[in-house]
Amino acid sequence: MSDNYRMCLYGKENVKLEQGCPTPSPSYGEIQVRIHTVGICGTDIHMWQSGELGGAGIKFPIVMGHEATGSISCVGGGVTKLRVGDRVALEAIIACRQCHGCLSGKYNICQDRNILGTERNGFQQKFVVVPERNCHILPVSIPLDTGVLLEPLSVTVHACERGQVAIGDVVVISGSGSVGLLQMQTVKAAGAQVVYITDILPERLALAASLGADHTLDVSNMDSKEVARRVEKTLGKKADVTFECVGNDQSIATSIYATRSGGRVVIVGVPSGISRVPVDDAVLKEIDIITTLGYKDSFPKAISLLEQGKVKVAGLITDRYGLGDIDKAYRHVRSGAGIKSVMSLE
Known part of the structure; x- marks a missing residue:
């Protein structure tokens, strides 16, 4: 043509x-x-x-x-x-x-x-x-x-910055689609010590493990509290930062339950309509719920991550x-x- x-x-x-x-x-x-x-x-x-x-x-x-x-x-x-x-x-x-x-x-x-x-x-x-x-x-x-x-990677770079991921942090990520897998690699590059990622598809979790996830969990047929309990049992503690990369209420709830007191929940997925999530749990633990939209000045950083081989x-x-x-x-x-x-x- x-x-x-x-x-x-x-x-x-x-x-x-x-x-x-x-x-x-x-x-x-x-x-x-x-x-x-x-x-x-x-x-x-x-x-x-x-x-x-x-x-x-x-x-x-x-x-x-x-x-x-x-x-x-x-x-x-x-x-x-x-x-x-x-x-x-x-x-x-x-x-x-x-x-x-x-x-x-x-x-x-x-x-x-x-x-x-x-x-x-x-x-x-x-x-x-x-x-x-x-x-x-x-x-x-x-x-x-x-x-x-690079465009979705720029989204996860921005989310990582919004979540203030620091060296040694324990991070939990809900969802291992393309954004979740990019988020997992981004927080690893930022210094996260341990990354735990969840999904309902075993093949995606297998790919997450091959790309560097420390722990994976198939959350099929589990409610949010059960997922959080399983995560905490494996890690021995709750997460410092969680990233919600699905965009549904159950995943947001899981992120809140799995986060330690004073920790941070970063919502990367885009929920549809009004959400019903356990804000009471977030309040009682003084969790920061952080939203994120797109990216800003993130492409150069995303390019650097690819060029250095830190994200595949x-x-x-x-x-x-x-x-x-x-x-x-x-x-x-x-x-x-x-x-x-x-x-x-x-």
Whole structure:
């Protein structure tokens, strides 16, 4: 295909491959990128399946995809740090850089932010245009296809910083999907002494163990208190920090019960609607419940973790798809199979 093309979501489970689309041109301070690989995540599946996000309707049609790598194909005026041919990973957050959140260094909570792939057209298209600051050069040691995991890795880097993980900490992680497995490796790189990770799928726990988890637990058919008791019995103590990487009430409850007095619970997963969790237990133990959203200035740190080999991502990519396989890919991910699915746009 020589023309620009894109995959547009027109409604529930209605994605169409469109060809002959206009090719966007970069304005001052912008970069045009030819997309190579796009990651598929739970947000994409939710949008595709329900036609909404965060309780709000989606303005159709929209090009999804917020995890991507590619090569620079054109630069606009005023661009000083990048050039045509550079291989880059892309940030999806477009921030105003003028509101209180931005001026305080937290552009991830920009009052006027737009997230590419959820609120504006994203990366499931041949060419995209983004601000120069949204592009991060990939070292030669990071391939384009595995570099696509830098976006979710940046999420776990930010969560690790929010949780203030310190050398010697005992950490418990709920969920060993792609985010949980990245979170496990991130806290290890930050100095966590022991990491205990849980899930309901034995194959994911086996992968977690191979990537460095000290303890794993299949929590199928267990309630939150039982999981916390099992974790404490194994560790001999409760966790200093827990990371909730699933986004459901039972997992949040487990994280609270498994955390020591004065410890920290970091909610990385995104719950749906109003949650019913044991806040009384958190209050009686004076636990800090910390939320986290996206990332801020986290890509350079994520790149460093990959370059140094402190985080391994190649084994997390279990399924690869090409153009025209989008419905098959989404149905596969919705089924819960595999760890991480990616799509090539080449």
